[in-house]
Amino acid sequence: MTLPRPKFITFDCYGTLTNFDMAGAARRVYGERLSPKAMACLVEAFRGYRLDEVLGPWKPLREVVHNSVERSCKRIGIQFKPEDAQRIYDEVPTWGPHPDVPAGLSRVAKEIPLVILSNSMNDLIMSNVEKLGAPFHTVITAEEVGAYKPLMKGFEYMLDKLGCGPEDITHVSSSFRYDLMTAYDLGIKSKVWVNRGHEPANPFYGYAEIPDISGLPGVFGL
Known part of the structure; x- marks a missing residue:
């Protein structure tokens, strides 16, 4: 066309x-802690929660990533650490x-x-x-x-x-x-x-x- x-x-x-390698960043942060099945579940949850977060009231992207990672960890039953979300966010400009x-x-x-x-x-x-x-x-x-x-x-x-x-x-x-x-x-x-x-x-x-x-x-x- x-x-x-x-x-x-x-x-x-x-x-x-x-x-835009959000999935790769999540794997680099969590890959050694999770089984392949759990890692796949976290990546998919993280994708969905990012969309959900941007549909709400305006917030900085750092908070979008933080909240999405926190909600993903809760969903698959692992501990959330704010520094893990920050590591993912810090990759973006690279x-x-x-x-x-x-x-x-x-x-x-x-x-x-x-x-x-x-x-x-x-x-x-x-x-x-x-x-x-x-x-x-x-x-x-x-x-x-x-x-x-x-x-x-x-x-x-x-x-x-x-x-x-x-x-x-x-x-x-x-x-x-x-x-x-x-x-x-x-x-x-x-x-x-x-x-x-x-x-x-x-x-x-x-x-x-x-x-x-x-x-x-x-x-x-x-």
């Missing part, structure tokens, strides 16, 4: 561009891009301005963005917005800041639950799903599918 060139290409960062990202991004950045809307903090995100290998027109964090995706507020804030409407952007993400469902509900018709295996396909939401960011230039005929 070839899409018309938008005024801006907007991106989810963590997971889509940055190799994570770099998926291998396919720099080359693909740099090609489209020559033709179309790139924007990030991220569930991140102001003091974290630029460490990740600087590793992506391409210039960004605008970077917006959940801290700046005062809300996390999948809530609509971040997308609405982004459109207002860019001075454009839903018809003027293409939104790119590897997640339906955090990004593409909300984009659909807001009338963003031009969407790209990066199939990184995080979630199953859901054609109802209408998108171009690519396996990784190396396929993004071709979506716009670049």
